Amino acid sequence: MELGRGAVDGGVLCDAHCHWGGDGGGDGGGGGVPRVVMATGPRDMALVAGGHWRYGLGVHPWEAHTVYCGAAGPQSKREHYERVLQPQGAEAGAEVLPQGVIDELPDPAPLRLLLPLSLDSGSGSTSSGPVCVGEVGLDRARRLHLHNHTYRVDIAHQTAVLEHCLLYARTHSLPVSLHVVRCQQLAWECCTRVLQGSNVRVMLHSYSGSLQFLQTHWTVSFPGEQLYVSVGPGVSRRLDYTRVPRSSLLVETDLFLDPSREETIAEADASLAETIQWLASQLGEDPSLLSRTIRNNYNTFYNIV
Numbered sequence: 009m010e011l012g013r014g015a016v017d018g019g020v021l022c023d024a025h026c027h028w029g030g031d032g033g034g035d036g037g038g039g040g041v042p043r044v045v046m047a048t049g050p051r052d053m054a055l056v057a058g059g060h061w062r063y064g065l066g067v068h069p070w071e072a073h074t075v076y077c078g079a080a081g082p083q084s085k086r087e088h089y090e091r092v093l094q095p096q097g098a099e100a101g102a103e104v105l106p107q108g109v110i111d112e113l114p115d116p117a118p119l120r121l122l123l124p125l126s127l128d129s130g131s132g133s134t135s136s137g138p139v140c141v142g143e144v145g146l147d148r149a150r151r152l153h154l155h156n157h158t159y160r161v162d163i164a165h166q167t168a169v170l171e172h173c174l175l176y177a178r179t180h181s182l183p184v185s186l187h188v189v190r191c192q193q194l195a196w197e198c199c200t201r202v203l204q205g206s207n208v209r210v211m212l213h214s215y216s217g218s219l220q221f222l223q224t225h226w227t228v229s230f231p232g233e234q235l236y237v238s239v240g241p242g243v244s245r246r247l248d249y250t251r252v253p254r255s256s257l258l259v260e261t262d263l264f265l266d267p268s269r270e271e272t273i274a275e276a277d278a279s280l281a282e283t284i285q286w287l288a289s290q291l292g293e294d295p296s297l298l299s300r301t302i303r304n305n306y307n308t309f310y311n312i313v
Contacts, residue, residue, distance in 0.1 A: 016281045016295045020303040022259070023280055024238050025142070025185055025213050028056050029264025029272065041277055044310065045265070046143040046185055049074055050117040057138070059267075062310065064142035064185055065123060070150050072169040073161045075119040088116045093159040096151060108155040119169060123176040139310050141177040142185025143213065144170055146195045163191070167198055174202040183209035183309055185238075192217040192225070200229045209309055211236040214244045214262060219251055236309050239287055241279055249290050254301055258309065259283045 023043040046064045047056040049071030056063045067075055073092045082088035089110060095102045123141075146166050152159045177184045184203075188195040199210060210230050215222070215237050226235055238258040239245065249257065260283075261276045284302065288295040306312070 016284045016299050020299050021277060021280045021284075022303050022306040023261050023276060024211065024236075024258040024306055024309070025240075025260035025262055026276065027143075027262070027264045028052060028059065028266075030266040030268060041273075041280065042306065042312075043265070043276075044139060044142075044185075046140075048143060050114070050122060053122060062139045064140040065138040066141045066144040066173050066185070067119065067122070067169050068143045069145050069147040069161070069166050069170070069187060069189075072166045073152070074114055074116060075122065075169060076116045077119050077165075077168045077172055079120065081118060082116060085113070085115055086110050089113055092162050092165040093152070094162055096158040096160055099157055106155060106157065109157055109159075112154050119172050123173060125172075125175055125179050138182060139312075140183045140185055140211075141173050142211075143187050144173040144184065145187030145213075146170055146189070146191045146198070147187065148190040150189070163194070167194065170195070170198055171202055174199060174208075177208050178203055178206045181207065183211065183311075185211045185213045187213050189216060192221050196221075196225045196229065204229055207234075209234050209236065211238050211258060211309060213238050213260065214240050214242055215247060216243045219248055222247075223251070233308060236305065239283055241283060245286065249287060254291075254298075255305060257287070257302055258305055259287070259302055 021041045023041060026043050026045055027048065028045050044062045044064055045056050045059065047053045047066055048068040053065055057065065073089065076082055076088055086105065090103065090105050093105065146163065148163060150160065152161070174184065186195065203210065212226065233255065236256050236258050237252055238260045239249070240260045240262050259280055261279045263272070263276050263279065265272045265276055267273065284299050285295050288298045291298065
C-alpha cells in the first residue's frame, strides 16, 4: 500500500513501552512525549518507580531467575539457582553449578514483597503508583551467559513468576505489558487462567506470534478493549496489521532512555514517528490521523483521562 498523505502529528506521539537507561534516579520525564517506563526486576524497580513518569512494575522473563515465589524462601542461594537454571551445551544435565556462577548472581529476592497481592499494600493504580504490570512474560529463547557457562531459565519457574505478576495485575486492576517469545500457547494459557473474567487489559508487546494465533486465541479470550498489540521497530512488523482492529493498536520504542541525555529522547521520538509512518503505509492511512487514533488507544489502555 502507498503511504497515506500527511505527516505524523508530533503533538500526539506516545510510547507505550520503553525502559529506563540512566545511571541514577533523576527527575526527567522523557521529554514532552507521554511514555510508560517498564521495570525489568529487582535491580531497577525502585529506580523506575522513583522517577517523574508513568511506570510499570514487573519481573521480565530475562530476570525471572533473580526472584523466588511463595512465602518460604530457598534454603540457600545455591539451592535456588540450581533449581531454576538449566545448564546448556557441554554442561547440560549437570546438577551442580560452579561456585563462580553462584558468586556472579544476586541473592534471590522475594516476589511477594516486590509485588504484594494484598489490597492494603499501598500499591495500585494511583497517581503515584504503577500504571501497569510490566514488563512480564515468558521466553524460551533467552540464554544466560555466566562465568563462561550458558544457562536457560526453567520455564516452570518463569510461569510461576508470570502467574504472580498477573495476580498482582488482577488484584490491583492494572493492565499488563506482555513479552512472549516462542511460547505463545503457554503464555496464553497462563493469562487466560489468571485474567479471564476480569477487566485487566493485555498489551502484546512486540508481538512475534502468528496472525492466526492472535485471532483464534488472544482475541477470543480477551475481546474488544481488553487486548492491544504494540508495534515497534523490530519483530512485530511481521504481522499483517490490516487484520488488526485500529482500536487495538499501540506503538512503542522498547528503548532504554536517559532523560539527562537529550540524544536518547530524540532517538526515541524519531523511532515513534518512523513506526507510525511505517504502520500508516501498511494500512493505507494518513499518518497524522493514525497517530491520533493510537494516542486515544494509549489513553484507554492506561486509563488516562
